[in-house]
Amino acid sequence: MQVSGEYVESIATLCIFFTFSSILSALLHRQKRSKTSLLAGFANVCMIAGALVIIARNQLPEHLVFVLTNFCFEASLYCSFLAMLYFHQLQQRHRRKQRLLSLLWLGSILLLTLFPTLTTHYNYRMLCILPYYICLFGMMSWLAARQPSSSRPLSQSICIYLAMLGAACSLLRLLLAWSIDSPFPQADDSHRQTLLMNVTAVCLFGLALTLIFWEFENGTRDLQTLADIDSLTGLPNRRSFLQQCRQRLQQGQQGSLLIFDIDHFKQINDRYGHLAGDRVLRQLGEHLRGLARRDDLLCRYGGEEFCLLLQNADTEQAGRLAERLRSSISTLQFAVAPQHTLQITISIGGVALNLNTATAQLPLEQWLEQADRQLYQAKNQGRNRAIIAGMTA
Numbered sequence: 040m041q042v043s044g045e046y047v048e049s050i051a052t053l054c055i056f057f058t059f060s061s062i063l064s065a066l067l068h069r070q071k072r073s074k075t076s077l078l079a080g081f082a083n084v085c086m087i088a089g090a091l092v093i094i095a096r097n098q099l100p101e102h103l104v105f106v107l108t109n110f111c112f113e114a115s116l117y118c119s120f121l122a123m124l125y126f127h128q129l130q131q132r133h134r135r136k137q138r139l140l141s142l143l144w145l146g147s148i149l150l151l152t153l154f155p156t157l158t159t160h161y162n163y164r165m166l167c168i169l170p171y172y173i174c175l176f177g178m179m180s181w182l183a184a185r186q187p188s189s190s191r192p193l194s195q196s197i198c199i200y201l202a203m204l205g206a207a208c209s210l211l212r213l214l215l216a217w218s219i220d221s222p223f224p225q226a227d228d229s230h231r232q233t234l235l236m237n238v239t240a241v242c243l244f245g246l247a248l249t250l251i252f253w254e255f256e257n258g259t260r261d262l263q264t265l266a267d268i269d270s271l272t273g274l275p276n277r278r279s280f281l282q283q284c285r286q287r288l289q290q291g292q293q294g295s296l297l298i299f300d301i302d303h304f305k306q307i308n309d310r311y312g313h314l315a316g317d318r319v320l321r322q323l324g325e326h327l328r329g330l331a332r333r334d335d336l337l338c339r340y341g342g343e344e345f346c347l348l349l350q351n352a353d354t355e356q357a358g359r360l361a362e363r364l365r366s367s368i369s370t371l372q373f374a375v376a377p378q379h380t381l382q383i384t385i386s387i388g389g390v391a392l393n394l395n396t397a398t399a400q401l402p403l404e405q406w407l408e409q410a411d412r413q414l415y416q417a418k419n420q421g422r423n424r425a426i427i428a429g430m431t432a
């Protein structure tokens with residue numbers, strides 16, 4: 040049986056993919072079994088099936104080898120495409136595109152199976168299969184690029200470039216194959232085609248693998264958000280606040296620490312219900328976010344208590360800021376039910392973190408205790424007031 044040089048030279052590359060696939064399976068086992076991971080994993084299984092067909096080419100009719108390998112590689116590309124749709128939850132929105140591309144895929148395979156004479160002309164063969172590759176790679180780079188992301192993760196960029204490279208290689212293959220009117224390309228043409236085919240195969244494999252990493256990166260980011268953010272107000276929680284405060288203290292930064300607490304919050308819960316209380320906390324969180332300066336650290340410390348670390352603010356500045364905060368909150372209207380609003384007041388206790396004094400080495404917990412003591416005083420003195428480290432603002 041005559042064996043195309045194109046296939047022989049590809050075997051080494053495809054064997055390398057086979058090795059990579061073991062790493063991939065290991066990764067898949069560590070991941071939650073989402074549809075994206077499973078489809079991307081299946082894409083690589085299809086690649087390996089294609090590679091096995093090539094390795095066993097001497098035992099199979101040449102025409103069958105050609106049809107089977109293309110079936111496997113096209114299936115692999117289609118699975119990667121589906122994985123990307125599932126990853127971005129776009130599978131419902133792009134139903135028509137999916138149908139069109141699956142028709143293109145099956146159509147090209149049927150054409151090659153039913154009309155074996157087509158395979159005697161290299162350019163016709165390529166015309167049957169390469170438009171599908173160009174379409175799918177092109178669509179994948181478009182899908183990956185249009186996903187909004189404030190800071191583009193590395194996997195997203197790699198996905199975009201791999202898909203663009205795959206589309207470019209397939210287009211170049213088609214252009215170069217156009218003039219080859221024989222069953223197989225000769226010498227130089229064959230080398231060029233093989234090289235481009237191998238690069239396309241690497242793109243295919245890389246895409247599926249990168250999609251898995253992308254999902255993994257997103258998952259890690261989501262977990263981090265869950266660990267750091269209070270789900271009711273969207274503000275940082277106590278844990279992440281304390282962590283950032285400690286970092287700032289270690290860097291020797293000056294500032295003041297305020298703890299504030301809604302006055303008689305229990306009455307709001309008792310009178311309007313817990314959900315209304317939640318609504319008040321959420322709205323207060325939004326107002327505080329608007330009032331805090333860019334470098335300040337704000338958090339929901341727990342229950343109806345919030346904390347604010349004022350960057351570079353001494354006792355006097357902290358007093359002024361606390362007073363401004365207290366008076367602006369007391370004028371706001373909080374919606375607790377449709378067409379029902381109420382006003383609240385807060386009490387504030389604060390302390391300046393003056394690191395030039397003898398207290399510079401105090402651990403953060405002691406600063407918090409001091410601020411809490413001032414808050415306790417503010418409550419005892421009748422609420423709706425701010426007391427900063429002994430001075431009343």
Ligand SMILES: Nc1nc2c(ncn2[C@@H]2O[C@H](COP(=O)(O)OP(=O)(O)OP(=O)(O)O)[C@@H](O)[C@H]2O)c(=O)[nH]1
Pocket residue numbers: 271300301302303304305306308312313314315316317320341342343418422
């Ligand atoms: N709705 C709602 N209520 C909460 C939440 N966390 C704590 N609370 C309530 O906040 C109330 C706090 O009550 P207290 O500690 O007695 O304080 P207070 O009524 O604000 O009185 P003072 O602080 O002394 O002015 C309790 O009723 C808690 O159930 C929450 O996430 N949502």
